[in-house]
Amino acid sequence: MSTTNHIARVRIVRDTYCDSLRLLVATSVMSEREDVSWAGAVMATPSGLENLAAEGFGEEVIGTAGSNDLVLAVRTSGEAAAQTALDSGTEAVYAQAPAESEGDAVAPPRTLRQAVEQMPDATVAIVSVPGEYAALEAHHALSEGLHVLLFSDNVSIEEEAELKKRGNELGLLVMGPGAGTSVISGTGLGFANSVRRGPVGVVAAAGTGAQEVSALLDRWGVGVSHVIGVGGRDLSEQIGGRMAKAAVRMLDKDPATKAILLVSKPPSQTVAREVLGQCTSTPTVATFLGLGDMETPSGVRLARTLEDGALAAARLVGVTPTATSKGVRRQVEDAIAALGEERRTVRGYYSGGTLCYEAQLIIGELLGDVYSNEPLLHDHTLPAPPGTHVLLDLGAEEYTVGRPHPMIDPTTRLEIMRREARDPEVAVVLLDVVLGYGSHEDPAGQLASVMEEISADGGPRVVAYVLGADTDPQGYARQRAALEQVGCLVTETAARAAYAAAAIASRRPELAEVH
Structure with a gap:
């Protein structure tokens, strides 16, 4: 829609934190209105303010909003349309909050420590906060003895290396940053599919790569034991495959995992070989997209595409799928x-x-x-x-x-x-x-x-x-x-x-x- 004669309006909600998923939902709800040419829900962090400024919402519009404030911004055809859109965004933000049960309602936890006290049996923390705060929250989760799914983007590679080094020392997984997909013991985390349990364990430095192979294995009647997303940079020289190695070792010892499938965009060849070297007893397939040929340990085979990798893994557990281009x-x-x-x-x-x-x-x-x-x-x-x-x-x-x-x-x-x-x-x-x-x-x-x-x-x-x-x-x-x-x-x-x-x-x- 043309922005001609459109007006820009914002609503600042003080001291209200929203994770990235709630921000996306609020943005989507406002954007869906026909009279809205642009909409965004962001936290007023430096990067958030920079993004708003690029859309014409500068300091003269935003004012004194700080990192703990939520900003809803719209460009619309008129004042009434702007207020309606902002109202819908506000409702979407609060609709995502946990509903209190009747009777003795438990207040939603405001800190990780409070969450652990409410859920003492929890083993995984999902961290989805702006990148500048994500590493600190992940460290807090590790201190509580929790594996971490670090959904957040914009975490520096130095912070990632530090987190994964500490995770190794504590015997805990740090999945991410930018880990969009994992399936742990049948429970999907992030963007995940409803896949059956089965004998193939997946370690992936590629989000939709993990989804593709696990969905194919499900459709072919095979299923997955676990899908562990380690973040797209894990197999780089800087990170050294710390979490991929740990994930492979875990799956190698898991009695429910009869084959391991690794998925990644081009890794460091040195790191890839080190990761494959962790597969000491479980047959393994690796799909390293774009890498080409490389020497692999005995018992490990390379696959060229995601489909090839899923087919090879299925065959390792005794299933021969019929993947067809018929018609x-x-x-x-x-x-x-x-x-x-x-x-x-x-x-x-x-x-x-x-x-x-x-x-x-x-x-x-x-x-x-x-x-x-x-x-x-x-x-x-x-x-x-x-x-x-x-x-x-x-x-x-x-x-x-x-x-x-x-x-x-x-x-x-x-x-x-x-x-x-x-x-x-x-x-x-x-x-x-x-x-x-x-x-x-x-x-x-x-x-x-x-x-x-x-x-x-x-x-x-x-x-x-x-x-x-x-x-x-x-x-x-x-x-x-x-x-x-x-x-x-x-x-x-x-x-x-x-x-x-x-x-x-x-x-x-x-x-x-x-x-």
Whole structure:
């Protein structure tokens, strides 16, 4: 919506802390209103104020808000619309607070110490606070003898190294920072899917990578013992794989874990070998996306894609899944026949960073250079050269400043696709739909009408992948059907979606069967 004649209004709620998930919910609720062109709910930390200033909400508007204050900000068509939007954001913030039971209600704890006193049997603390406070809160949790899922971003690598060194000394896991996904003894933490228990243990330095392999293992009837997300930097030289090593050792000793699957974007080769060396008795598969060949310990095999890794792990526990591209080649041929000759490029709009990276690798290998994750220019156009394949991770920080993550709210992704996807050079629009706890309640329903609009009148074909388990709250079968009903080509795995997109753009239908 145009911002012409729109007004900017803020509401400051003093001494009110909200974690990142509540901020995202409040932002989403305000943004959904038709008369709101921009909305954001942030804590008035230095980084939060900087983000608001970039949207035109400077000190003259914000005033004296401090780090412990909540700021709700909107740009709307008028005063009444602004107040209504701010009211809805305020209600969303407080709706997330724990409801008191009748009778002797227990006040929500205000400190970690109080939480431990109320839940003395707890073993894991989830830390989701602004990055400048996250390390301190994680240290407090370790001092209480708790494993930590550090959901927060913007934790320095020095703080991460210190936390993980201390965790090693205490025999506790520090999952993160930026750990979006873990499943511990059947309980999902962060963005997780409803997956069955089973014999494969997953250690992942990649959030949607962990979701992809655990969802595939669930759909193939295998299941997972635990999914331990260690944070995207864990296998770097600076961190040295401290938590990946600890997680592998734990799974190696776990009688319920019969195979281990490691997942990561390109790690340090030295660190990767050290991590694999911790697998002393349990057969192991490693998917190190983009790393290429490397020497591995005996009994460890490498897999090239997330699907390959999940298949190999399933076979290690005696299950031979049927991952198929049946019928895809025919759909690819039909898509090619419907395209004008000038349409030769792929545009990918991803909510999952690991899925986007895997697709970049596949399409880059098959079609050549891929332009990836530079933010849009100020005039809202992509700065990629003509004829370039573009795959964007829209969950990256440059796209989520003041906006909910696209897994939670697809609004930003829809805006970008409407603006960019009908470029006359585009042959294929490629995207993921990620289900599970924490994700939008009906992501395919939100996307379907836009997908139909994009493909109309000889527009680009849409290739989609639905990452989910059969028992996810959104309903895996329903989500697939919603996309198929509007003509999307929906594949069985994320890798196969990338192969299908490459096949359509290059007019080589055989590529759809390469995998």
